[in-house]
Amino acid sequence: MLSSARQCLSHRFLKSTTALPSKSHAFNLSTSSSFTWQQSTEDDKKNYPAEDVFRAGMKHHHICNTAFPIAHNTTIRPYRIKRLRDQEDIQSTYYGAYGSLPEMMLYAHIPFCQTRCQFCEYTVVNPKQGKNIDIQTNYFSALYAELDMYANLLNTKDKKLIGFDIGGGTPSMAKTEHVQQLMERVEKQFQTNWDTTEVSIETTPRIAAAEPEKIKAYYDMGIRRISMGLQTTDFRQAKEMNREDANASLDYIVKAVTNIRNAGFKSFNIDLMYGFPLRASRADDPWLKTVQDTIDLQPEHVTLYRMRYKGTSMAHLADRVKLDQVNRQEGQARQLLNQSGYIGLTGKNTYSRVQNNSGCSDYLDKRVRKAVPYIGIGLGAQSFSHYTLSYNLGAVTKKLQQYIRSVELNRIPVQDLYHLSREAAIAKMASVSFYYGGIDLIAFEDCFKIPLQELFPTEMQFAIDHGLMIHDKKEQRLQMTSLGKQCFGGVVALFYSPAVKNHILNLQGGEQFLVDPIKALKEGQSPYQPIPDTAAPVRRRTMLPSSSPPVSSTVPLSTSILASQQIQQSPAHQTRRSFSSLARIDTSKPFEFGNILFSGPCNQKCPFCIGHQLLKTPNNLRKEKLENLDKFISLIEQSKTSKIILTGTRTDPQLYKYEDKLIERLRHDLPNVHLSIHTNGLLAIPKMKTFRQYDSCTMSINSFQPETYRKLHGVKQMPDLKTIIKEASNVPIKLSCVLTEDNIHQVEEYLHIAKEFGIKRVALRHIYGDSRRWPIQAFQNKQPIKYHQSNPVYDFDGLQVTHWIFDSTSGRSLNLFSDGTLSDEYLLTKAPNQAIA
Numbered sequence: 001m002l003s004s005a006r007q008c009l010s011h012r013f014l015k016s017t018t019a020l021p022s023k024s025h026a027f028n029l030s031t032s033s034s035f036t037w038q039q040s041t042e043d044d045k046k047n048y049p050a051e052d053v054f055r056a057g058m059k060h061h062h063i064c065n066t067a068f069p070i071a072h073n074t075t076i077r078p079y080r081i082k083r084l085r086d087q088e089d090i091q092s093t094y095y096g097a098y099g100s101l102p103e104m105m106l107y108a109h110i111p112f113c114q115t116r117c118q119f120c121e122y123t124v125v126n127p128k129q130g131k132n133i134d135i136q137t138n139y140f141s142a143l144y145a146e147l148d149m150y151a152n153l154l155n156t157k158d159k160k161l162i163g164f165d166i167g168g169g170t171p172s173m174a175k176t177e178h179v180q181q182l183m184e185r186v187e188k189q190f191q192t193n194w195d196t197t198e199v200s201i202e203t204t205p206r207i208a209a210a211e212p213e214k215i216k217a218y219y220d221m222g223i224r225r226i227s228m229g230l231q232t233t234d235f236r237q238a239k240e241m242n243r244e245d246a247n248a249s250l251d252y253i254v255k256a257v258t259n260i261r262n263a264g265f266k267s268f269n270i271d272l273m274y275g276f277p278l279r280a281s282r283a284d285d286p287w288l289k290t291v292q293d294t295i296d297l298q299p300e301h302v303t304l305y306r307m308r309y310k311g312t313s314m315a316h317l318a319d320r321v322k323l324d325q326v327n328r329q330e331g332q333a334r335q336l337l338n339q340s341g342y343i344g345l346t347g348k349n350t351y352s353r354v355q356n357n358s359g360c361s362d363y364l365d366k367r368v369r370k371a372v373p374y375i376g377i378g379l380g381a382q383s384f385s386h387y388t389l390s391y392n393l394g395a396v397t398k399k400l401q402q403y404i405r406s407v408e409l410n411r412i413p414v415q416d417l418y419h420l421s422r423e424a425a426i427a428k429m430a431s432v433s434f435y436y437g438g439i440d441l442i443a444f445e446d447c448f449k450i451p452l453q454e455l456f457p458t459e460m461q462f463a464i465d466h467g468l469m470i471h472d473k474k475e476q477r478l479q480m481t482s483l484g485k486q487c488f489g490g491v492v493a494l495f496y497s498p499a500v501k502n503h504i505l506n507l508q509g510g511e512q513f514l515v516d517p518i519k520a521l522k523e524g525q526s527p528y529q530p531i532p533d534t535a536a537p538v539r540r541r542t543m544l545p546s547s548s549p550p551v552s553s554t555v556p557l558s559t560s561i562l563a564s565q566q567i568q569q570s571p572a573h574q575t576r577r578s579f580s581s582l583a584r585i586d587t588s589k590p591f592e593f594g595n596i597l598f599s600g601p602c603n604q605k606c607p608f609c610i611g612h613q614l615l616k617t618p619n620n621l622r623k624e625k626l627e628n629l630d631k632f633i634s635l636i637e638q639s640k641t642s643k644i645i646l647t648g649t650r651t652d653p654q655l656y657k658y659e660d661k662l663i664e665r666l667r668h669d670l671p672n673v674h675l676s677i678h679t680n681g682l683l684a685i686p687k688m689k690t691f692r693q694y695d696s697c698t699m700s701i702n703s704f705q706p707e708t709y710r711k712l713h714g715v716k717q718m719p720d721l722k723t724i725i726k727e728a729s730n731v732p733i734k735l736s737c738v739l740t741e742d743n744i745h746q747v748e749e750y751l752h753i754a755k756e757f758g759i760k761r762v763a764l765r766h767i768y769g770d771s772r773r774w775p776i777q778a779f780q781n782k783q784p785i786k787y788h789q790s791n792p793v794y795d796f797d798g799l800q801v802t803h804w805i806f807d808s809t810s811g812r813s814l815n816l817f818s819d820g821t822l823s824d825e826y827l828l829t830k831a832p833n834q835a836i837a
Helices: 002-012 050-059 088-098 133-154 176-189 205-210 212-220 235-240 250-263 287-296 315-320 323-339 362-369 400-408 422-436 441-448 457-465 482-486 488-493 498-505 517-522 629-639 659-669 706-713 721-727 744-756
Strands: 103-110 160-168 200-203 225-231 267-274 301-306 350-352 374-377 382-384 388-392 414-419 438-440 469-472 477-480 540-542 578-580 593-598 643-648 674-679 696-700 733-739 761-766 786-788 791-796 799-804 813-816
Touching: 050 457, 050 488, 050 498, 050 517, 088 133, 088 388, 088 414, 103 176, 103 362, 133 176, 133 374, 133 400, 160 176, 160 362, 176 212, 200 362, 205 212, 205 225, 205 250, 212 250, 225 250, 250 267, 267 287, 267 323, 287 301, 287 323, 301 323, 323 350, 323 482, 362 422, 374 388, 388 422, 422 438, 422 441, 422 488, 422 498, 438 441, 457 469, 477 482, 482 488, 593 629, 629 659, 629 813, 643 659, 659 674, 721 733, 733 744, 744 761, 744 799
Parallel strands: 103 160, 103 374, 160 200, 200 225, 225 267, 267 301, 593 643, 593 813, 643 674, 674 696, 696 733, 733 761, 761 799
Antiparallel strands: 301 350, 374 382, 382 388, 388 414, 438 477, 469 477, 540 578, 786 791, 791 799
């Protein structure tokens, strides 16, 4: 297969380019002269004004960072190599990119962790799998086999390995012998010298504290750098983010550090994270204490990671974190670290107290400064050369078996391999370079055979003129200033590929600032001034103490149970609960429907669930007598409302233990009312007898593609819609689909599949509170056949499709929350028990 891959190069790729003499003496990165960049798409040939791009990058600061590309499915998909059975194109592309390199780097991904932290964006499998020794053994066998594939294809025994990181996940969760064997395999397949190449591995406080013999074994096998993911010393926060088994106490962490030092490590890094949402109930920000606690542990290096929300279970919280908070936390940490002798380039994330040391591993340092090509092995691992970018199987699905099976079939386990245009390759290199806060101008010219200033003349001038970057002629770097670091998203976006620039320019949502960032820069103001919170206060009256005369017999609209709203007073006058000032519910006309809302654990983990935007109410899934149900039924009857929906604020209503009894009660008391359920459908078949009792159903299915479904629902199990429709033919089913950047391109396919199932109605919904409006190609040339509550309804070959925007929807519904609150606000977020006085 190797020979056929080499032969394919002669006819597949573009004309050769003339290599210019290298200015770099540290790295010899020449490659095959017959291999060059892919021809650019029309989208990558366009130009956009620097001011507009900067403004868009500032607005979308949560996604404009070193993680390039953005929106793979549109911006770089034209460069994707087709995955065919013989893999000839894939092999020839890898060979063209890496085949003639005299030196390169390697990254090995170990996707195991004790728990899945809420902030994690990386490829990590179910923790139960990672703890299984047999699964670990099978995974490492596949890892070794993948390494052998590249060794055979690229002839790596003739290549010098100048950087090697073992990351994850938590690679130190693996058995010591697996890591030892990995080191030996790498030594066999590359030219290695661990005396000059610093190998790095990652660990956690728990493992370092509990398994000192494992840490010592790493040092003995030649690993000289170790990085510990601490993230925070605020252990309350750690527990909330599902890290209670990693950060138990400061003493525990001290023990971990002691074991690392006793093992012999003199290159020790601690990772910290900032940019988490701050609780309104807390007067203090625990971030600076975390930084000081870390300094007190005296590691050689400290790395500060800004929280990146995309792809995490905290994605819905991104909008709560303003750029002002991020910059304040980063600036305070930098000042504290500098005062303690930890130094780093302006804009750089890693600080070191070792003179002339970057603080980073050899692998990361050479990858960031000089763009040295690397191959990533393992589940979801990324590889990057000057011409290609690839992601292994599992990057999306997080499934081990898919990766292992591919290796067993002697196939390179690649999910997506992109033969990049020069514009896309430049953008990737530049974005990664900003991990150090700037771009090495000599390395850039070595890679792309043209000076940076010739490709980005207006962008460089814009950044320099506005004090965002400086041209350091001595070091030959274009480097961020402190102001540039504060405008990181805007600055890095200047060097994106045109296709990605176009994407962020047209992306809805993001943070709006008090003053336009460009205007602010020109006037010498802060370009990231947050808009003050203008939320109107909620008028409330307090419940009298039990010894006081009873309050009016009028039933209040709502009762809040939030402890944060309880006012600490003397015992005689303590406020026990707060009420809305609205005293009555208007029953003179029908509500559009009544909602019975359930709260509690869910069988799915949808990142955009509206429950994430609601203040938590009590779990009522095991409560037979629902709070205030009698009053709810009475109001439904008085208002002559004809429909009731069972739904959830953060759970699925079919998880309610007494679902049958509730239906029986409603049928008895309200015999003429239409009963409907809004469900994810996972329990419809196990509870089919109950499901058949409803008059209709709205089922949330956000994609029919398994990988996209898993990403959007947080679970891999999909409801068996075909069987549900067959066994509950008496229950009309409407589908509800939330639109995101992950499924917007699947809409037309989704509607065709729904029609094939016999579905008559579909609601395409935008995420509540998200101002982005995804264009729907299927309806661009169609006129609505009607409007429902101001939302357009389209005909799609007999299928009625409502384009639903919650934020602009008005109406009346009667909502019964799990805490007994009754609200006639159509939008749940406007209910009185969702406001904090």
